[in-house]
Every structure is written in C-alpha cells, then in structure tokens.
Amino acid sequence: MSRLIVVGGGVIGAASAYYATRAGWQVTVIDQGKFGGGCSHGNCGYVCPSHVLPLAAPGAIWPAMKALLQKNSAFKIRMRFDPALWSWLMRFAMHCNRRDMLVTGRALQTILDASRSLYGELMKSELAGCEWEERGLLFVFQTQAAFDHYAHTDELLRREFGLAAVPYDGKQLVELEPALKTGLAGAWHYEADAHLRPDRLMTAWRRKIEAGGGAIKEQTQFLEFVRSGCRVTGVRTSQGVLEADAVVVATGAWTPLLHEQLGCCVPIQPGKGYSITMPRPRICPKIPMIFEEHRVAITPLESCYRIGSTMEFAGYDVELRGERLALLKNGADIYLHEPFGERVLEQWAGWRPMIFDGKPVIGPVPALDNVYLAAGHGMLGVSLATSTGKLVTELMTGQTPHIDPRPFRVDRF
Numbered sequence: 001m002s003r004l005i006v007v008g009g010g011v012i013g014a015a016s017a018y019y020a021t022r023a024g025w026q027v028t029v030i031d032q033g034k035f036g037g038g039c040s041h042g043n044c045g046y047v048c049p050s051h052v053l054p055l056a057a058p059g060a061i062w063p064a065m066k067a068l069l070q071k072n073s074a075f076k077i078r079m080r081f082d083p084a085l086w087s088w089l090m091r092f093a094m095h096c097n098r099r100d101m102l103v104t105g106r107a108l109q110t111i112l113d114a115s116r117s118l119y120g121e122l123m124k125s126e127l128a129g130c131e132w133e134e135r136g137l138l139f140v141f142q143t144q145a146a147f148d149h150y151a152h153t154d155e156l157l158r159r160e161f162g163l164a165a166v167p168y169d170g171k172q173l174v175e176l177e178p179a180l181k182t183g184l185a186g187a188w189h190y191e192a193d194a195h196l197r198p199d200r201l202m203t204a205w206r207r208k209i210e211a212g213g214g215a216i217k218e219q220t221q222f223l224e225f226v227r228s229g230c231r232v233t234g235v236r237t238s239q240g241v242l243e244a245d246a247v248v249v250a251t252g253a254w255t256p257l258l259h260e261q262l263g264c265c266v267p268i269q270p271g272k273g274y275s276i277t278m279p280r281p282r283i284c285p286k287i288p289m290i291f292e293e294h295r296v297a298i299t300p301l302e303s304c305y306r307i308g309s310t311m312e313f314a315g316y317d318v319e320l321r322g323e324r325l326a327l328l329k330n331g332a333d334i335y336l337h338e339p340f341g342e343r344v345l346e347q348w349a350g351w352r353p354m355i356f357d358g359k360p361v362i363g364p365v366p367a368l369d370n371v372y373l374a375a376g377h378g379m380l381g382v383s384l385a386t387s388t389g390k391l392v393t394e395l396m397t398g399q400t401p402h403i404d405p406r407p408f409r410v411d412r413f
Contacts (some may be wrong), residue, residue, distance in 0.1 A: 001026045004396075005235045005244040007222045009035035011198070011381050012359050012374050013250035014205035015389025020248070021212035023393050029209065030220040030237055035080060036202030039381060040347030042275045044299045044308040045198045046288060047119050047383050048137055049112040050190035051299060052105045053153070054358025055378075056095035071216055072323050074295035074331075078314040084256065088269045092356040104358045106412050107407035109161055111360075112380070114403050115387035119194065120202050122386065127204040130196040132301045137193035138177065138289035139165070140184060140335060146293050147185035154188055165190050179285040187289070195288045197215075197301045198382060218284060222251075225261055231369045244372045246396055253351035255375040263367030267413060268376050270316055270351035275308035277348070278341025285336070296331030307332050311352075320349050354378050362388055362408040363395060372396060373410050 002025050006017045009031030017027045029035065064075055077085075097103075123132045141147035151184035157163040160364055165188035174180055206216060217239065226234035226241060234243045251258060253270035285300045290309075299306040307328045311388040312321075317395050355361065355376035374392050377384050387403060394401045 002245040004028070004246050004248065005030065005242050006248045008250035008252060008254075009216065009218070010038050010252050011040040011202065011205075011385045012037070012252070012377060012388055013248070014040070014202060014209065015385040016248045016250055016392045017209050017214055017389075018205055018212075018375055019389040019393040020396070021209055021214045023397055027209065027212075027214035028242055029214065029216045030222060030235070030242070031216075031218055032221040034218050035206060035216050036199060036282060039273075039350035039352055040202055041199050042277065042306075042346065042350055043198050043273065043382060044275065044288070044297045044306060044310075045196045045201075045301070045382060046137060046193065046297075046299070047189070047195060048138055048193045048380070049109070049116045049383075049410070050163060050165070050193050050289045051380060051383065052109045052112060052157070052163065054095075054101060054104045054105070054108070056247065056356060056358055057093050058096060058098050058299060060096045061093055072327065072328060074114065074310045076310070076312040076314070076324075078312070078317070078332075080315065082315065084267075085269055088267055088356050091267065104355060105161060107260055107359050108380075110403045111384055111387045111391075111408075115384050116192070116194070118386035118390065126208055127201065130200045130204050132194065132196045135287045136189050136191040136192045136194075138187045138189050139286050140173070140180065140187040140289050140291050142184055142291070142293050142334060143187040146205055150188060150292070161188070176361050177285055177287055177289070179283050179338070181335060181337055184335065185288065189287070193288070195299055195301075196382070197303065201382070223259075224389070227368075227369070230367065232371055246372065248372045248392055249365075250374045252375055252377075252381070253353040255353065255373070262365050262371070262373065264365060264410060265413065266355075266361055266373065266375060268353045268355050269313060271354035271378070272312040272314055272317065272349055273349075273352055273379070274310050274320075274323060274328060274349045275306050276328055276344060277304050277306045277346040278344055280305045281338035281341050283338040284305070291331055291335050294327075294331035294334065296328055298332065298336070304345060307339070316351065320347055324349075352379050352381070360384060360388065361410050362391055362407055363405055363410050366411050
C-alpha cells in the first residue's frame with residue numbers, strides 16, 4: 001500500500017486525506033497544532049458557488065486605498081517593512097482588470113460547482129452531523145444606492161456565469177427574513193449556496209479518515225523533506241521521520257515559510273479574519289447573509305450563531321484585537337433586530353491564505369517528483385475543499401481529473 005503524508009490538518013488537508021484514503025493510500029496527516037484548529041475552525045462555513053468573482057476586480061483599488069485612510073475599516077493593512085506584502089499588493093493591483101477577473105472567475109466556477117455537488121453527495125452519508133443546510137445566501141444592502149449598484153454585478157454574473165440571484169426590495173426582504181430590520185434597501189438571494197458548521201465538518205473528516213485506516217498526528221511540526229534526488233522518501237518532523245511515497249502540502253497561510261523546502265515561491269499572504277460565536281438569539285435569521293457595505297457575515301447554525309469576516313493584512317499576528325471584533329458587532333447591529341446571543345461562546349481569529357490572482361494552487365511541485373501542493377484558497381477554503389481533495393488524489397494516481405487542473409498549476413507565477 002502506498003504511503004501518503006499530508007502536511008496540514010485544515011479543511012484542505014482533511015479533504016485530500018479523505019479522498020486518498022478512499023483511493024487506497026495509507027495516509028498520515030500531520031499538523032503543528034490541533035487537527036482543524038486553524039482557519040478551518042471559526043470561519044463562517046459557507047459553501048458558496050455564488051462567489052466566482054475574485055477580490056481582484058476592476059475598481060477594487062480605490063475603495064481599498066480609501067479604507068486605508070480610515071481609522072478602523074473592515075479592510076486593514078498594518079504598515080510595516082515587508083517586501084513580500086508590497087510585491088503581493090502590486091501584483092494584486094495588476095490583476096484588477098476585467099480580463100483577469102473573468103479568467104479567474106471561470107476557473108473558480110468549475111471548482112466551486114464541482115465542490116458544491118460533491119458536498120451534496122457526501123452530506124447524505126459520509127459527512128453527516130455537520131449542520132448542513134441548503135438555504136442559499138443573502139447579499140443584504142442598507143442603502144438604495146448600494147443595492148442598485150449591485151444590479152450591475154448581478155447582470156455580469158447572469159451573462160458571464162449563468163448565476164442568477166433573486167432580488168428582494170426592502171418590504172419583500174423582511175417578509176423573507178423577519179430577523180432583519182425594516183428600512184433596509186433590499187437583498188439579492190443566491191439560492192444554490194449552502195452552509196455548515198466548520199468544526200463539525202472537521203470532526204466528520206477525522207472520523208472518516210481514521211475509519212479508513214488513516215492516522216492523524218497533532219502537535220507534530222514539519223521540519224524538512226527527506227530526499228533522494230528529486231524524490232521525497234520521507235518527512236522529518238518534530239516527532240521523528242515518517243516514510244512516504246508521496247506528500248501533499250496543505251499548509252494554508254503558512255505555505256510561504258516552506259518555499260526553500262518546496263523549491264518554489266507561492267505568493268500567499270495571511271489575511272486575518274475574525275468571528276464571534278454565540279448561542280442563537282431569540283429572533284435568529286434563517287438564511288445566512290452578508291452585509292456587503294460593512295463586510296460582515298452572519299451564519300445561523302442549528303447549535304449556535306456566528307458573526308464573522310473583515311480582512312486584515314497584519315502578517316502572522318496572533319493578537320485578538322478588540323476593535324476588529326467591535327466592527328463585527330457594530331455591523332450586525334445595523335441590520336438585525338437581535339444581532340447578539342445572550343453570551344459569547346468564542347472569539348476567534350484565523351489567517352486566510354490569500355493569493356493575488358484569486359485562484360488556489362493545486363498540483364505537482366515542479367522541483368519534486370512526488371510532492372503536491374494544495375494551498376491559496378483564500379476565503380473559499382471550505383467551499384473548495386471537496387473538489388480540491390478529489391483533484392489532488394486524481395493527479396497523484398494518474399486518473400482523469402474531474403475538472404481542468406491547468407488554471408491552478410503551481411508553476412503559473
């Protein structure tokens with residue numbers, strides 16, 4: 001039986017391990033912390049084929065620059081000497097054009113749609129207990145100008161991607177979702193989206209990996225590859241050497257720290273997001289929603305309620321900043337009758353692996369014969385996990401890929 005080491009126990013590593021186990025590999029997942037303890041833990045849990053458009057889009061630069069001048073905006077860059085960050089930002093700016101946006105959007109749509117379909121199948125049996133719901137996603141707007149402006153985005157999504165949202169004016173919106181306050185301009189509803197509880201998803205992945213004979217080693221730090229020429233024969237860890245016939249590196253925002261080992265540079269920056277988890281309020285939304293003007297997301301789950309989002313480029317900063325959490329609370333308060341539960345269960349922050357062109361990096365590492373990279377999923381890690389895991393296994397085993405892997409290749413930079 002071929003031996004696979006998966007470096008990284010987040011949602012991408014878990015999905016890769018699951019599909020490899022199903023394909024007959026003997027899988028060991030290692031993580032420097034807890035399995036599912038990083039960005040896969042406290043995110044908003046969206047599985048959203050509606051999110052085909054990358055952050056790098058025409059007109060994205062000016063609002064970002066304007067936000068930098070504001071004292072405490074949803075988008076934040078903590079100024080520091082960091083050549084890699086400024087190079088990333090420059091390359092991001094170069095991709096803020098219509099042609100690159102559509103190219104990325106079409107690539108993302110293939111993997112988003114495939115992943116959504118795979119989730120639908122797996123939730124019936126393999127991943128039960130994840131609080132999976134298919135209620136769609138609401139893009140809610142406070143002002144009429146912002147609601148009307150989004151009509152241009154909706155028209156583009158309809159024409160270029162066949163993605164149609166259902167519009168609701170303010171009166172129709174409160175009938176659809178009574179948890180929202182009256183007086184809002186309206187919302188656009190993407191009915192094909194779904195959501196789940198991320199930590200329960202990770203528990204389900206773990207259960208299936210271990211039931212298939214896989215092993216998960218926590219508190220096990222990756223140190224280096226053990227190599228024979230261009231082939232990796234093992235992974236040296238803080239707990240000793242693990243032999244391997246292949247390795248999948250799914251290290252998320254930590255990937256740039258492995259450039260020397262990988263023999264290539266992957267332009268990922270950690271984009272810090274925050275969330276607050278509470279018991280469900282008495283008047284709890286039924287449908288997940290994003291308040292676009294304030295960059296705040298709401299996820300109503302069966303067992304709890306979560307407010308999340310914002311984006312902060314602060315390097316590998318671990319501080320849980322009160323002013324960032326306050327942005328979430330203040331944003332939710334504008335829109336909801338009861339924006340908070342009776343107490344806070346958890347305040348959380350995690351690093352999203354942001355890549356400037358918006359496409360994840362999935363495929364073989366050019367310098368190493370049997371190492372595969374799966375990283376750079378940005379804010380779509382949960383959404384893209386199933387298709388990514390399946391694609392990595394197909395590439396390792398020589399199967400015909402279920403989607404075109406070329407847009408996500410490692411050597412594209």
